[in-house]
Amino acid sequence: MITVSIDAMGGDHGPSVVIPGAALSLERHPQMRFILFGKADEIEPILAGHPKLKAASTVVDCEVAVQMDAKPSQALRNGRWKSSMWKAIEAVKAGEADVCVSAGNTGALMAMARFCLRTMGDIERPAIAAIWPTLRGESIVLDVGATIGANALQLVDFSVMGAAMARALIEVERPTVGLLNVGVEEIKGQEEVKEAGRLLREAELSGLEYHGFVEGDDLGRGTVDVVVTEGFSGNIALKTAEGTARQIGEYLRSAMSRTWLARLGYLLARGAFRRLNDKMDPRKVNGGVFLGLNGIVVKSHGGTDDEGFAAAVDMAYDMVRNELLAHIDHDLQHFHNGQVRASLDAAVEDSGSAAKAAQ
Structure with missing residues (x-):
């Protein structure tokens, strides 16, 4: 069983692409489980249209979504502890998830991932x-x-x-x-x-x-x-x-x-x-x-569609499966x-x- 934490608010389209994408990947890898971080009132109506994904998912309500144009320092300062992006990464650190996937702001995701997970060994x-x-x-x-x-x-x-x-x-x-x-x-x-x-x-x-x-x-x-x-x-x-x-x-x-x-x-x-x-x-x-961190984080393109996001989740699955x-x-x-x-x-x-x- 592989658990994937997902920043459901990330990307240009948020849950409208992330949820269908996760559902497509689940069809290919039915042994996956998901923790979906984001605004529950936006996630749950879309999730209701994907019953298999809903049965395999837990929704964690988050009050903050990191904006795609936010500066990394600003996102880290304002989104730390309470944003969907931070919570998704933190789930990997806590051992609640095996891998994190986000289509959000690349700079913010890297800053948060590096701050939360730290780098491996002597990696600068x-x-x-x-x-x-x-x-x-x-x-x-x-x-x-x-x-x-x-x-x-x-x-x-x-x-x-x-x-x-x-x-x-x-x-x-x-x-x-x-x-x-x-x-x-x-x-x-x-x-x-x-x-x-x-x-x-x-x-x-x-x-x-x-x-x-x-x-x-x-x-x-x-x-x-x-x-x-x-x-x-x-x-x-x-x-x-x-x-x-x-x-x-x-x-x-x-x-x-x-x-x-x-x-x-x-x-x-x-x-x-x-x-x-x-x-x-x-x-x-x-x-x-993201290589060199004490945890696996996969960054999806922000403007991709559900098929593209599914490919990012597939990659995350392969990363964990192949250790x-x-x-x-x-x-x-x-x-x-x-x-x-x-x-x-x-x-x-x-x-x-x-x-x-x-x-």
Whole structure:
């Protein structure tokens, strides 16, 4: 039995999307149970239309809903202890739920999750990881928006966490990891990325295989199992990919309806177009996971529909079922408590001293 706590007021549409989305996911995973946090007078009328979900859910009334445009500091100050977002996260900390899902304000969700759950071990900054459809299947991409700018050690931390997630979800014994860069040559890119690449090459971590630098077109090819970058470039890459998928979809719909011959061709190839549409639909892979926290939090896109929110709940279910936290905790302990981290720290210190001497 897996219990999911849901911020029912999160997102652009609130309970009108969250409740039907949870109901869709329950159909696929009937062993789930839900705790729905939010304004009961808005939740319960919609919940009444989904009797199976109602039987599997508990509604907790909350007087505050975090606004989508609220600043993280403001949301944390005003919504702490009493908002639906905070209560949903707190349920994970208290052990009442195994995972939290919210489509709410990303900055506020990260601030509250980090404040409530705290980071694991020596992790300085958490990351948001997304599942990325590729020509080979699926890859993990992180960070896609949590950390703007990251130093070399943080990028190595992201690599360790991303590899653990890949082993848990994609079931690859030794995932390949690549650092997103402007070229594959070792002399290209920002100093932090080049330093992280050097550290990963020298560390020879047992839980991953360092591939080297990868470029933007490698994301779709599935060149590696895990692509690591900092949050600014990662978020741009994510939004660009989603926008491109929608653009191509619109082009195809327009082309297929332009002439009677095109419409006939569509009817003959309808099955292939459906498979293509499923592969390109951003809703199918909706959801980003906050990695590096003492608990699992999944962020759904705020503007998604019920199918998209269901995909985020599905992801949350898979995270718990595959014991994601145990995988990450094991790898981080090995990294931070062993000689590997000590050697990396020494390398970074030596590199910093050399740079100062050069100046």
